[in-house]
Amino acid sequence: MATKSPKSPTFPGPLTARGAVLAVLISDRDQTGNPPLQGRTSLAAIIKSLKRKYHWPVETSSFPSNAPDGQATWATVYSLPPAVVQRALERGGREWLERRDATKNTP
Numbered sequence: 001m002a003t004k005s006p007k008s009p010t011f012p013g014p015l016t017a018r019g020a021v022l023a024v025l026i027s028d029r030d031q032t033g034n035p036p037l038q039g040r041t042s043l044a045a046i047i048k049s050l051k052r053k054y055h056w057p058v059e060t061s062s063f064p065s066n067a068p069d070g071q072a073t074w075a076t077v078y079s080l081p082p083a084v085v086q087r088a089l090e091r092g093g094r095e096w097l098e099r100r101d102a103t104k105n106t107p
Helices: 017-026 043-052 082-104
Strands: 059-066 072-079
Touching (some): 017 082
Antiparallel strands (some): 059 072
């Protein structure tokens, strides 16, 4: 029985919440000052969609942390393997980021 080869990642719409999250994952720019996600969709749901619908191999790691009120909680970090980021940038990612920036900055 032949094994299915993994599907290549695809880019979501540049101005969607999925696009905003993917831009952070593949960009090497400082993300300080980026606006927070708006709406009712959680970051975890967006990551799930990027993995399932768009085939991005997003890695997740969680670690114990403290909430502002002192209670124990968990923090989660999402990332893409460096080789995936490099391939994505070489296969249209740089242009996708440029289109996203140009569209986002158009009045």
